Amino acid sequence: MAGTPLLQVKGVETFYGNIRALDRVDVEVSQGEIVALIGANGAGKSTLMMTIFGNPRARAGSIMFDGIDITQMPTHEIARMRIAQSPEGRRIFPRMTVLENLQMGASLDNLKYFDEDAEKVFALFPRLKERITQRGGTLSGGEQQMLSIGRALMARPRLLLLDEPSLGLAPLIVKQIFDAIRELNRTQGLTVFLVEQNAFGALKLANRGYVMVNGRVTMSGSGAQLLADPEVRAAYLEGGRH
Numbered sequence: 001m002a003g004t005p006l007l008q009v010k011g012v013e014t015f016y017g018n019i020r021a022l023d024r025v026d027v028e029v030s031q032g033e034i035v036a037l038i039g040a041n042g043a044g045k046s047t048l049m050m051t052i053f054g055n056p057r058a059r060a061g062s063i064m065f066d067g068i069d070i071t072q073m074p075t076h077e078i079a080r081m082r083i084a085q086s087p088e089g090r091r092i093f094p095r096m097t098v099l100e101n102l103q104m105g106a107s108l109d110n111l112k113y114f115d116e117d118a119e120k121v122f123a124l125f126p127r128l129k130e131r132i133t134q135r136g137g138t139l140s141g142g143e144q145q146m147l148s149i150g151r152a153l154m155a156r157p158r159l160l161l162l163d164e165p166s167l168g169l170a171p172l173i174v175k176q177i178f179d180a181i182r183e184l185n186r187t188q189g190l191t192v193f194l195v196e197q198n199a200f201g202a203l204k205l206a207n208r209g210y211v212m213v214n215g216r217v218t219m220s221g222s223g224a225q226l227l228a229d230p231e232v233r234a235a236y237l238e239g240g241r242h
Contacts, residue, residue, distance in 0.1 A: 006031045006159055006191050007052070011061035014044075014051045021047040023215040024061065027193075029159070034185050034192045036202035036223065038236055039212035045195040046088050048212070049163045052193075053085055054078050065159070084157035086148045088164045088195075094137030098128050098147060101136050105151030113156070121150035124180050142173035149180070159191045160184075166198045174198065178205050199236035203227045211236075 007029040014022040021044050029035045037045050051058050054075040063071045070078050084105075093101050102121060106114050122129035125146040131139060136147060145165055152160060162181070166174040178201055184190040196202035203209050203223040211219040211232060219226065226232050 004031045005029070005064075006066055007193065008064040009048070009052065009061070010064070012048070012051060012058045012063065013060040014047055014056055015059050016047075016056070021056075021215050022051060022058075025212075025215070025217055027210055027217065029191060029193050031191055032185070032189045033207045034181065034194060034205055036194045036196055036199075036206035036209040037212055038196055038199040038202055038209060038226075038232075040235075041197060043212040044215040045212055046163055047215075049085065049087075049161050049193075049195055052078075052161060053083070079155065082156060082158040083161065084152035084155040084159070085161040086145075086152045086163065086165065088167065092136040092139075092144055092147050092151065094135065096136055098132050098134055098136065098139070101147055101151050102154050105154035114154075117154050117156065121153055124153075124183065125150055125176075142169050142176070145169060145173070145177060146180075149177070153184070157190070159193065162192060162194045164195055164197060166196060166201060174201060181205060199232070200227070203232075 005028050009025055009027040012022055012025045013020060025048060037048065039045050050056060052063055054073055058071050062069055065081055065083060070081065093104060096104065102118055106117065127143055128146055128150055131143060136144065139147065149165065165177050181192055182205060185192055194202055194206065203226050206223040209221065209223050209226045210217050211226065219232065
């Protein structure tokens, strides 16, 4: 399914102080793909997501989006290029209602589409429509995750970065979240780059995947290839969520 590269990460190195968190990372996401990045906790997956978004900055290498170098771009300018992020930990606005959270996600350029885009989010996650006047902080973990993804979608992204969308959620809710990602990709052609500790679910969902160990990409292949790989199975799938 690999088409035109939309996101190209080449030789990226990121540091926290003197500690190297990413070591010459190469990742590519093509238009219309779902690509998963799996690895143990602390492998550097979330750091890569944040580096793509400009915080922290890559100290070496380059990040290209649709042929434009965004490596040193300020985060707000990266967002304006229609890259949206649903960060780890579902950082919604707890004192704001569901509707207000969605309003915060809509870019100023897209306000004329607000009602239409909100309805698309509610079609994807009907639970949010039922909770439209509730404060974000009073929602369940699964509902907060739906809201975090919904808020990101309000920016009409060309690339959606999802960081640990299944973390801490019940299996039934995880299935709903993954089904929604698949649906967005299938019906809208949305390109998704997904970081997940739930390796089985992520690789089943993804066209392609990468494995990260200690800040380095150690393996890549189609989702099916990685699911079948004995090394991947032993490290991430045995005894995991099947």
